[in-house]
Each structure stands twice: as C-alpha cells, then as structure tokens.
Amino acid sequence: MATSNYSRELDIALLAVQRATLLTKSVFHSHAKGTLNKSDASPVTIGDFGAQALIISALQHNFPEDEIVAEEEAKDLRENTQLRDTVWNLVKDTILPHEQSQSALGGSLPSAERMLDIIDKGDSKGGAKGRIWAIDPIDGTKGFLRGGQYAVCLALMVDGDVKVGVLGCPNLPVSDSEPLSENIGADATDDERKGVLFSAVQGQGAHSRPMSTGKLAEGQSIHMSPLSNVSDATFCESVEAAHSSQGDAANIAKKLGITKPSVRMDSQAKYGSIARGAGDLYLRLPVRADYVEKIWDHAAGDLIVREAGGEVTDAESNRLDFSHGRTLLRNKGVIAAPKSVHGKVIEVVKEVLGSKSKV
Numbered sequence: 001m002a003t004s005n006y007s008r009e010l011d012i013a014l015l016a017v018q019r020a021t022l023l024t025k026s027v028f029h030s031h032a033k034g035t036l037n038k039s040d041a042s043p044v045t046i047g048d049f050g051a052q053a054l055i056i057s058a059l060q061h062n063f064p065e066d067e068i069v070a071e072e073e074a075k076d077l078r079e080n081t082q083l084r085d086t087v088w089n090l091v092k093d094t095i096l097p098h099e100q101s102q103s104a105l106g107g108s109l110p111s112a113e114r115m116l117d118i119i120d121k122g123d124s125k126g127g128a129k130g131r132i133w134a135i136d137p138i139d140g141t142k143g144f145l146r147g148g149q150y151a152v153c154l155a156l157m158v159d160g161d162v163k164v165g166v167l168g169c170p171n172l173p174v175s176d177s178e179p180l181s182e183n184i185g186a187d188a189t190d191d192e193r194k195g196v197l198f199s200a201v202q203g204q205g206a207h208s209r210p211m212s213t214g215k216l217a218e219g220q221s222i223h224m225s226p227l228s229n230v231s232d233a234t235f236c237e238s239v240e241a242a243h244s245s246q247g248d249a250a251n252i253a254k255k256l257g258i259t260k261p262s263v264r265m266d267s268q269a270k271y272g273s274i275a276r277g278a279g280d281l282y283l284r285l286p287v288r289a290d291y292v293e294k295i296w297d298h299a300a301g302d303l304i305v306r307e308a309g310g311e312v313t314d315a316e317s318n319r320l321d322f323s324h325g326r327t328l329l330r331n332k333g334v335i336a337a338p339k340s341v342h343g344k345v346i347e348v349v350k351e352v353l354g355s356k357s358k359v
C-alpha cells in the first residue's frame, strides 16, 4: 500500500522523468547530428513514444494497480515496424548510470512487443476516483524541435486531486535565480549545462534540482516571487499564437500597468519558471471556444505553482478540475500568479474577455 506522504511515488516519478528526459535529449541530438535517418518519422514522434514507454514501465513496475492517462497510443507503431524498431532501440539503450535507479525502475523492458503493450496502458479514461497518473512525454513539441523549451511531465492524481507533480525541463537554466531572458523560448537553447527537475507533493512545498544523468541531488525549496505590485510583473505565455491569445494577453498586461515584454516559451516550463520566481504570471487565454485543455498539459505544473505559494485558476477564477476524465472539461484558460496579485489579474482578465464577448 502506498504511504500517505507520497515519498515513494515522488522518488519513482523523479527517476522515471529523469530517464525519459535522457531519452528525449538523445533523440534531439541524434536528429541534430543527422544520425536519426532510419525512419521518416519526426523526432517528436520517436521521443514521445520512447519517453512514454519508459515512464509507464516504471509506473507499472512500482504501482501495478494504478491507472494511467497518457498522450500517445501505440497504433502507429504497430502499423510501422521500422518506426517501432527505432523507438525500441532507444528505449532498450536508455539506462541511467546509477544502479539503484535501474532496480527501482524495474530494469530493462523485455521486448519491442511488450513495449507496445506498455505504451497502450496510458489509455485510462481518467475520472474522479482512484489513483491516476497523467503523462505528457514531450510537452511543447515545437520547442523540442527548435532545441528550445519543452518538458517531460508526470503527475499523480488521487480522487481527482493532484498529489505529486514532476516536470523535467532539460533546456531551462539550472539556477533558480537566473532571470528569464526574453528569447528563452525562441532560440535554440539546447545546451549540456542546462536542465532542471521541478517537483511538488501536496502539502510539502515545491522543489527544484539539477537535471543530471547521475544520482539526483536533494531538492531545493522554490517559491513564487513576492510580487506586491502587479505592474512590476514578468508574464509568460505560449510561443504558439494558436494556443493562447497573445492579443488578449497584451491588453490585460497593459491594463495591469505591465511594461515588460512577455516571455514566450513552449510547454509547462512556464509553470516551473514562475514557481521558482524567474517569472511572475502565466496567462493562457483561449483562442478557440471549442478547445478543451488536456489534463497532462497542466496537472504537474498546477501543483508545483500552488505548492510554491501561487494560485492557479481558469479565466473565471475556478480551480483547475482534474476529475472529469482526460480533459479539463470545466475550465477555460489558465491564470497562474502569486497569491498577492491573482485577484487583481482575474479582475482584469474578466474585464478584457468580457468586453470581447459583447462585441
């Protein structure tokens, strides 16, 4: 039976994300060096499948009864044996050098066929009852392709409530105190010296530690910035204009008196960045009324920001609700901010979005 402080879940989640991130980095480097030419598949496809297989195999080994909601299904790999073999070769060769992690994660996978079955274990419908893990093997696919920001994301929900969250962000600065550069998401920032793992357990705060390939260091406590005046804020948003309305964000920022330009970056690296105080706000404003957010795009980041002392809601000021299956059916948009200014930000979000709906 799992203990109530979730220490084992956290340890396994950290190792699983560490190993999966190592795989995504190796896919990126093979692609960049032109050595990934065995198949026509994009490196995102290969990295997505490989990272999902590694994370699920670690979860199945340790928590066989738990359900899993993951982004990918193995259908494409079953139909394309060349692609399957490319992924399999990576998965079987991605091993963390410290022995302890090998046994904790259950050793190597036995075969390519078994890998496909493992990938398909991520097909849970989710819901309001039981222990459910949410996985996004590569969040921020566009960032990954650029060598910019992306994240390997894993969260455990129990009865719809997020209890454990881990984000592997290989291209963010190691240091929590390094301010965000404006072009952090636009440039190819891929660099061996970068990389951070963010984590949180409900009621136990949020932490960061360097993303190494060896034994992981103890986590350092992280906190949202103690922002008292919202006009001093740095806000983060998506690079992709199709994922978040940059026009609405600019109007909101202007009304809040914010003069600093937004920092655009892909993936849940935005949640990690504000949780460590490198930025202040994360605004995700709906572009299309019919788009429903996926739980794997938010579960880990939501807990990490709240445990770092922030507030995370939708545009109507409702908490993100992870109890409605694979999507955030009841929420539109995401507004994450230090507690001190969240109310003020929501006031202005409602004003700007409300005036649009009247046009």
Ligand SMILES: Nc1ncnc2c1ncn2[C@@H]1O[C@H](COP(=O)(O)OS(=O)(=O)O)[C@@H](OP(=O)(O)O)[C@H]1O
Pocket (backbone or CB within 6 Å): 136, 138, 139, 140, 141, 142, 143, 237, 238, 239, 240, 242, 243, 244, 265, 266, 267, 268, 287, 288, 291, 294, 297
């Ligand atoms: N229309 C629309 N609106 C909002 N969100 C959408 C939309 N379409 C896709 N997605 C999801 O956005 C995830 C990535 O979010 P980001 O804000 O990091 O965007 S991006 O990385 O800049 O593309 C991205 O996750 P990944 O596919 O894992 O990259 C998608 O799940």
Ligand SMILES: [Mg+2]
Pocket (backbone or CB within 6 Å): 136, 138, 139, 140, 296, 297
């Ligand atoms: Mg995603």
